[in-house]
Structures are given as structure tokens and as C-alpha cells.
Amino acid sequence: MNRKVEIQRLGLQDYKETWDYQEKLFKATLDKKIKNRRENLDEATRNYLLLVEHPHVYTLGKSGDAANLLISEEELEQKNASFYKINRGGDITYHGPGQLVAYPILDLDNFFTDIHKYLRFLEEAVILTLKEYGLKAERSEGETGVWLDVDTPFARKICAMGVRASRWVTMHGLALNVNSDLGYFDNIVPCGIQDKAVTSLNVELGKKEIPLPEVQEKLLKHFADLFGAELIE
Template sequence: MATKFIVEDLGKCSYSDALVIQEDHFYGAIKAKQSGETSLHPNRLILVEHDPVYTLGKSGDFQNLKVDPVTVGATFFKTSRGGDITYHGPGQIVAYPIFNLERFEIGLAQYIWNLEEAVLRVISKYGLKGERIEEASGVWLDADQDSVRKICAIGVKASRYVTMHGLAFNVNTDLSYFEHIIPCGIDDKDVTSMAKELGKEVDFDIVKTLLVEEFEAVFT
């Protein structure tokens, strides 16, 4: 079966530049949908590795940022996505699906489930058992233990069933940046990465390829 989306890999890119690209595709897709010309804007999976940046969701609490980002070599953006504060940076795969959910015949809840499922399948290939938890989106390890920790954060925006923003998957991420925030506004759960769990860095490009393959598997 042919894939229902195209992949646009931006490589290393600032948050501001990637946001311009996201919004161009997002609002273009909505406009095309309103005019009945959806073929002009195919579903698109944008992949990017950001420079260090903290982003805050539209209803997030600025108090969850503990430092001036400049002092740790990062920037800051208030965004239109759901969720609270998170960090993006080198070694992390950020995926921004600009998807018309009606083409997949799914709603927003199933969409978020699919995002989680793609990451769950990838980390399982490395022997890591990820899980979901009821009270928060994302992918977690040891969900029923005091040592519960998040390996992938999710924060999305949708309008007229078109999505933007997406997921942040910690592969070889420098986790020290998370020490300067209360990640996702949750202060009793830790953050982790594939590298931390496996005790070594993993091939970033291979993980990215696997993620695209799992997107193709769950979004059919």
C-alpha cells in the first residue's frame, strides 16, 4: 500500500525556522481543505533536530522554567500546542506531522495513540519496554514504578482535523537541559533517553529511519 504522507527531513534546524515551515504547511492544508483542493497539500511528516530550545504550550505555566534560557545556551518560545514546557535539542528526534486526520479516518485521540505507538514500536526493537499512562500523553518506561520516566513527549495542535506540532523523542539527548524545567509541568516523574537506558549512544539516523517506518505502519 502506498504511504499516505511524504517525509520532509529538515536535518538540524532552529525552532523558529522549523515553525515557519510548519505553519506554512498547516495553514496551507487548512485552506486547501476549505476549498476542496486537498490534493494540493498532501499529508507531510516533518522531521527535525533542533538547536537547544525550551517551548511552552498555550496553557503552560511559565514558572516551570527555572532559569533564563540564555544562561544555559538555549532559546525560548511560547507555542500554540497543548501541554506545558519541554526541551528540544541535539540528539532528539522531533516529528511534526501535518496530517489531515480525515484522510486516515481517525480522530484526535486515536492520532495521539498512533504517535505513541510508533515510538513504542521503535524502542521495542532495542529491547526497551515502553508504556502509556492514563493521566499523561507520551511514552514512558516503568510506568507503574516510582522510577517512571518519559522517553517521548507529545504536544499537538489541531484545527479542522489538520494537525501540527507533534512529538519529541529522546535518542541521544543531553538530559541535563531538563534539570532547568519541570518537564511537561510534572514534577514527580523523570526524563530519559535511549542512550541513557542502553548505556551507550545509538545511531541517530537508524532510529529516525525506523520511526518513519513505524509511522507508515500505524498511519495506514
């Protein structure tokens, strides 16, 4: 099993460009697995973790409802935002500057073959990261992602998640609001959930801005610990 995970820091990159790149890495891993099986080989597959910020964009998962985008194409243009229907699970979400987006492209045969466990580990990495900032983050039963004050009238989501997997290879991932412009969430029904608000780390801490690289490093540490991964750059 190859538990090395190659970290790629992509900076601020267009959503479609990043999605195409994910698909390229995803397909290469799938092709190697298929070749290994057909030719009875045992060549190691590679694992990646892409860290990126996107310009303003809304993405709708394959099980989502387009009605959860509350603005027109003209209004999208006015807000310099894009919109894509994509091949992950989940409903609609927003990505934008100041958000920590992480896309693990892992061959789970290198770790464990359990998608439920995989999602819980991603959530746990975020929960432990937020704990370092003094926040008690948690899961909301039946809803993927990470939340604050779940069982109160003030429940709010701080991290959205949506993944795709085939032959135990993953893509897409998580989006943690660090310094996000929360006004952009007003244009959607986030994740199709109408009765809960959205928040970000800087708002919760009452600060103008939290250094994104600092949050990335904390998340990487917990990701590596949970998955037993060796991170390489």
C-alpha cells in the first residue's frame, strides 16, 4: 500500500480548470488500477491532495436541485460568479476567495475501503482543526459537513463536503469557510438546507482575517494523522 500523499498548492485557480485537472489525476489512477487487474500487476497507485481557492463560483451536485440557485444568469455575471453542474454528491454550494478548498484524490485501497469512514475522517480533520481555534465543531445527523451549535436555533455550517468515488478512487472534497464573503451564500439554499445559517472562521473568532496558510497546515496535520498518510511536496 502506498500511503504517500502528494500535496499540491494551486493557489487561486479557476474552478473548471481545477475540475479538469482533478479528472485527469482521477482517470490516471483508475487506468492504473484497471491495468493492474487485467495484467495481474502490482504497481502502486499515487495519491494527491490539492489545496486551492476559487474565484466566485456555485456548483451543483448530481443529486441537487437547480432551484436552490436563487439568482439568474444575468445576476451571476453581475456578481462575477460562475455556475457549474458537476459529478459529485450533494446539492449546491459556493466557493470563493478566502475559502480553504481541499480535493483528496486518493486510492482508498491504499488506506481503507469504506466511503462512510472516509467522509467521517474528512469531517474529523476539520473538527480537530477548528478545535485548535477554540471552536467546538460537530456533525449534524444525516447531513454531511461540519457545523457549530447543531442542536440549537443558531446552528450554522462552516464546512461543506461532497465527493465522488469509483473503484475506491476519490475526487472532489471539502470547502472550509475561513475568510469567506458570506454574502454570496445568500444567493443559494446552501446544500439544499433551508433552516440553518452559514458561517466562517474569521466571523466566529471576531477577526478580520485568519491566515489561510496557517489553517491549511493545521488541516494537513490532522489529515495525515487520521489517514496514517505520509505527506510529500
